[in-house]
Amino acid sequence: MSWLASTLKAYPEIAIFLALCIGYWVGGKSFKGFSLGAVTATLLVSIAIGTLGVTISPNVKAVFFLMFLFAVGYSVGPQFVRGIARDGVPQVIFAAVSCLLSLAAVTGAAVMAHYSLGSAAGLFAGSQTISASMGLATDAINRLGLPPDETRELLESMPIAYAVTYIFGTVGSALILAQLGPKLLGIDLVAACKDYERELGAGEAAEAGTEWHDFEIRAYRVGADSPFIGRTVADLEAHTPEGHRAFIERIRRDGGIIEPAMDTKLAPGDIVAIGGKRDQLIERMGPMSLEVEDAELLDVQTEGVDIYVTNKAVDGRTLRELARWPGARGVFLKHIKRGPTETGIPLLPKTKLYRGDVITVVGRTQDINAAARQLGYIDRPTKVTDVASMSLAILIGALVGAAVLRLGSIPLTISTAGGTLIAGLLFGWIRAIRPTFGQIPEPTIWFMSSVGLNVFIAVVGISAGPGFIAGLQKLGISLLLWGIFATTVPLLVSMFLAKYVFRFHPAILLGACAGARATTAALGMICEVAQSQVPGLGYTVCYAVGNTLLTISGMVIIMILS
Structure with a gap:
């Protein structure tokens, strides 16, 4: 000892x-x-x-306490500002x-x-x-x-x-x-x-794709007497039964594979690759279509990514409203994380999205990219921290805090x-609305705060x-x-x-x-x-x-x- x-x-x-x-x-x-x-x-x-x-x-x-305080402000900045400015x-x-x-x-x-x-x-x-x-x-x-x-x-x-x-x-x-x-x-x-869940739409039609457990793509042959013949992709997707979401991803026609447009019409003998929830596909397609195995047609690149919500037009809208946006096509929502503690938010049709939320979605790469353009940006994992901007924010905040104003003989200072x-709060809020600015990966935030x-x-x-x-x-x-x-x-x-x-x-x-x-x-x-x-x-x-x-x-x- x-x-x-x-x-x-x-x-x-x-x-x-x-x-x-x-x-x-x-x-x-x-x-x-x-x-x-x-x-x-x-x-x-x-x-x-x-x-x-x-x-x-x-x-x-x-030194370490200033790092910690900045990380705290950075984490809660979007929620803090939104809470003061809106319905919070x-x-x-x-x-x-x-x-x-x-x-x-x-x-x-x-x-x-x-x-x-x-x-x-x-x-x-x-x-x-x-x-x-x-x-x-x-x-x-x-x-x-x-x-x-x-x-x-x-x-x-x-x-x-x-x-x-x-x-x-x-x-x-x-x-x-x-x-x-x-x-x-x-x-x-x-x-x-x-x-409260019922108020948010639990048990109603899940138009917003609010549940994703088993998304997959399956192939079905369009029979000669199918009611789908002659109908466009847009028409078929728009008239899925209440509570269902399914999207026509690819079509095999005359031996070749085509990427359908919204006005593409189905023809007899087409093999259609449809993406959706497995149980819904079985319920909808099983009784009236013949499922086939077509490895090439089903070889569709899908991924699950986090999207950081930044678009002002999205702020405060419900999942049901957002499901009707063109960018929602082919995208299935897995979960929503909100705030510095990454609080899980219920996935219900009337649940609202706010700037600063991080949502996890799954779907084809091109569909996810389209959704990201309307919602915010894809928050892909990164190891790089914008140290210059972070240090500048701490510097400015500390300099402002070091100033002393005197009210008579009483010194006033923050x-x-x-x-x-305060610098962390502002920096985090700016980051929420301009995600290309001041990037600090989550592991770095954890290190600074913890x-x-x-x-x-x-x-x-x-x-x-x-x-x-x-x-x-x-x-x-x-x-x-x-x-x-x-x-x-x-x-x-x-x-x-x-x-x-x-x-x-x-x-x-x-x-x-x-x-x-x-x-x-x-x-x-x-x-x-x-x-x-x-x-x-x-x-x-x-x-x-x-x-x-x-x-x-x-x-x-x-x-x-x-």
């Missing part, structure tokens, strides 16, 4: 990787569905390492009110318990499960101009309070929303989700961290290590109880506001509460209880706004209490 301690003191960079290694490994383990998570595990490990007396430059955490306004207001409730609960708890600024910030971060707020709180404490010893004491108390309150903040939030919430509000969540977060935050947390924990045990002994069980209070009360009040004031549909109400508190774990449990993905419809806008405001609140709570 003495050799390890001396080595880590001499090479403190090793200590960071040691904390990340153990933190991610322990955080990835689960017991009966419960996991500490990488952030909490990394914090606890780094605190233990910090007791060895390792010292790390604060510049390290500053009630959800935006609700998320803001929920944030104020959280801020009020933690502030009240800190005042009544006579906690220091650092403990109050840690209580807020842990009870509201918003680790990122500690970064802005750290920046705000450093700007108070306190003596170095007092500043260090405040900063060391922050991770202690966070570590003690985070576990209930995560588990308690999920249990309150998913298990207690429906009982308190008198909601049958399963029935409510089914009702800090470099706040400026970087590793960036955990390096920051590791440095915070290592720095706080020496005072952790003493601080825990001083605050102890009372801190845990105040954490339970600060987690529970805002959630309970938010649920009743969502039902009786904002009047959200019961199916999305709890998802909106989870989003406003930025707790993805709770959303997963809510969807499991609901046996549906519908609660995710209330999550995305609230998450984008709540995650942003809760992060900024780390700075606000220091301003209030100081």
Whole structure:
């Protein structure tokens, strides 16, 4: 141990990787569905390492925290801007009110318990499960101009309070929303989700191609007495039975293969390659057509790709409406992902698409290309990051945040961290409407957000290590109880506001509460209880706004209490 301690003191960079290694490994383990998570595990490990007396430059955490904040803003930018600008306004207001409730609960708890600024910030971060707020709180404490010893004491108390309150903040939030919430509000969540699905068109004709499970292409011979003879491709495709979608992809005629136009008419003896869902093809074609094996005719290049929705004309339209667009021909929708958490959206005729959504479609390459031209662009996997644009955005945001305006003797600033977060929001929104700008692959975003935050947390924990045990002994069980209070009360009040004031549909109400508190774990449990993905419809806008405001609140709570 003495050799390890001396080595880590001499090479403190090793200590960071040691904390990340153990933190991610322990955080990835689960017991009966419960996991500490990488952030909490990394914090606890780094605190233990910090007791060895390792010292790390604060510049390290500053760099990685700016990376993290930019990634957060970049991820939620499209949903944040859309939520403010469109029909998500009630959800935006609700998320803001929920944030104020959280801020009020933690502030009240800190005042009544006579906690220091650092403990109050840690209580807020842990009870509201918003680790990122500690970064802005750290920046705000450093700007108070306190003596170095007092500043260090405040900063060391922050991770202690966070570590003690985070576990209930995560588990308690999920249990309150998913298990207690429906009982308190008198909601049958399963029935409510089914009702909402019916409102979105579940059980109606799936004109929008809203379900894709087994798309394939089969070949059928047109008999001499077939009712299809003389009818055009456009006519046949337009008059498929209600709830069916099928497309004539190729035709073998007189020994050759032709690519049909919409006005091509079928003739006796044609062998037609038809694409669609297997069960629908069997139901429609089986009784009246002879299926044949024609390997050459069926050799059609198909693929499944992600399309990033950017077209303003698509924004807010239902899948049923979009199914009638020419670009929808031959394309089958597999699923929709929305927001930074890639929330799955129900695939129903009245489900709406928004700019920033990522949809997965399958079909012929030429049909997918045609659909992409109307919807946005094909989001093919890439390893290249536009580092120049990304760095420029962080630079501008940090410079704006570094500016200080004085209102009399009071300095006003959003800090470099706040400026970087806002830059990420704007950058992500611009990216949603101009996808050729500022490309950052998903793995890079994950690295910046996950590793960036955990390096920051590791440095915070290592720095706080020496005072952790003493601080825990001083605050102890009372801190845990105040954490339970600060987690529970805002959630309970938010649920009743969502039902009786904002009047959200019961199916999305709890998802909106989870989003406003930025707790993805709770959303997963809510969807499991609901046996549906519908609660995710209330999550995305609230998450984008709540995650942003809760992060900024780390700075606000220091301003209030100081």
